Every structure is written in structure tokens, then in C-alpha cells.
Amino acid sequence: MPKKKAKKTTKKKVGCNCVKDVNKQLEEHNTVLRTEMLYDKKTGKMRVSGPVIETHKLETKSRKSKITIFTLYCPFCGVKLKKEKA
Numbered sequence: 001m002p003k004k005k006a007k008k009t010t011k012k013k014v015g016c017n018c019v020k021d022v023n024k025q026l027e028e029h030n031t032v033l034r035t036e037m038l039y040d041k042k043t044g045k046m047r048v049s050g051p052v053i054e055t056h057k058l059e060t061k062s063r064k065s066k067i068t069i070f071t072l073y074c075p076f077c078g079v080k081l082k083k084e085k086a
């Protein structure tokens with residue numbers, strides 16, 4: 001008799017609720033974390049990005065626009081945010 005392997009249903013957890021939780025705490029300070037809506041090509045749906053890192057232009061006179069930096073890991077708990085396969 002082959003040994004029965006206990007099926008582990010523990011999928012690698014991706015994502016967390018930190019942004020939601022932190023936003024709840026920030027609410028009373030009239031503050032919210034900056035996130036962006038991203039278009040997911042795979043699913044064709046829009047989804048909310050992880051917290052965005054605020055950036056500023058080096059040369060304010062330059063017409064070159066600043067870029068947006070998205071976080072791949074949660075800045076609060078370190079969990080990897082949603083996988084993005086290019």
C-alpha cells in the first residue's frame with residue numbers, strides 16, 4: 001500500500017491585507033496610501049497596485065516626467081505582493 005500523502009492545501013500566500021489595515025488607521029488622519037490601478041493583461045481586469053513610493057523630479061524645470069515606483073513586496077510585512085509574470 002502506498003503511503004497516503006497528506007495533501008497540503010497551504011498555497012504560498014501572495015499578498016496581504018496590510019494596505020487595507022493601514023488605510024483604516026490612516027482614515028482618521030484624512031490620509032490614504034498612494035496606490036495605482038494597474039491593468040492586468042492576463043486577466044484583462046484592473047487591479048490595485050501595492051503602495052507606491054513617492055518620487056520627485058530632480059530637475060523641476062525638466063520636461064521629463066518622473067516615473068512611478070511600485071513596490072513588489074509589502075513595505076509593512078515583507079510579503080511578496082501579487083506575482084507579475086511578464
Ligand SMILES: [Zn+2]
Binds near residue numbers: 018077078
Ligand atoms: Zn503586508
